[in-house]
Amino acid sequence: KQEVTQIPAALSVPEGENLVLNCSFTDSAIYNLQWFRQDPGKGLTSLLLIQSSQREQTSGRLNASLDKSSGRSTLYIAASQPGDSATYLCAVLSTDTGNQFYFGTGTSLTVIP
Amino acid sequence: DAGITQSPRHKVTETGTPVTLRCHQTENHRYMYWYRQDPGHGLRLIHYSYGVKDTDKGEVSDGYSVSRSKTEDFLLTLESATSSQTSVYFCAISRTGNEAFFGQGTRLTVV
Numbered sequence: 128k129q130e131v132t133q134i135p136a137a138l139s140v141p142e143g144e145n146l147v148l149n150c151s152f153t154d155s156a157i158y159n160l161q162w163f164r165q166d167p168g169k170g171l172t173s174l175l176l177i178q179s180s181q182r183e184q185t186s187g188r189l190n191a192s193l194d195k196s197s198g199r200s201t202l203y204i205a206a207s208q209p210g211d212s213a214t215y216l217c218a219v220l221s222t223d224t225g226n227q228f229y230f231g232t233g234t235s236l237t238v239i240p
Numbered sequence: 241d242a243g244i245t246q247s248p249r250h251k252v253t254e255t256g257t258p259v260t261l262r263c264h265q266t267e268n269h270r271y272m273y274w275y276r277q278d279p280g281h282g283l284r285l286i287h288y289s290y291g292v293k294d295t296d297k298g299e300v301s302d303g304y305s306v307s308r309s310k311t312e313d314f315l316l317t318l319e320s321a322t323s324s325q326t327s328v329y330f331c332a333i334s335r336t337g338n339e340a341f342f343g344q345g346t347r348l349t350v351v
Binding site for chain 2: 128131158159161163168169170171172173176178216218220226227228230231232233
């Protein structure tokens with residue numbers, strides 16, 4: 128069974144800092160990896176989707192990379208802002224289980240003004 | 241939000257009662273999913289559907305059933321609610337099964 132880990136569980140940074148969130152997975156046989164943002168009491172908002180054949184995806188200040196062979200993905204946030212404060216989740220779609228996404232438990236980010 | 245409506249948004253129910261949660265989509269996506277989110281466990285798949293009347297179990301399906309009689313609606317039923325089913329339930333949809341979009345969630349408390 129695919130296991131997804133996100134470290135650290137919580138992160139606090141001053142405004143303006145660049146930061147990296149980590150996601151690791153145990154089985155490299157994946158279709159894709161998706162990063163989400165979740166605000167307290169809200170649903171998940173899709174940020175970036177990386178297909179298994181891709182190495183990275185960018186959207187504005189966000190850049191996500193994927194290294195399938197090592198079972199790792201990183202989400203890079205440039206010039207962090209207080210509005211970036213949220214929980215960030217990664218999910219992988221494994222080839223062996225068809226349509227089941229496996230989620231990490233998330234990194235709770237606080238950006239201090 | 242990607243045209244997904246979950247109802248109700250909040251519900252408190254008593255142990256042993258049946259409960260049905262509804263997910264409605266306006267995107268005409270093929271795939272629909274029900275997840276639960278619990279502290280320390282992240283999101284876990286309960287059931288999913290890959291078409292009208294086509295459903296399959298996820299990793300935490302015990303105690304839950306689903307139905308999909310129309311493309312736009314996916315119902316999750318707790319036949320006899322237990323305290324362990326207190327959770328936040330999320331519906332998700334996907335056009336191809338490769339990328340998921342989530343609803344706002346339903347907070348269910350079983351007392």
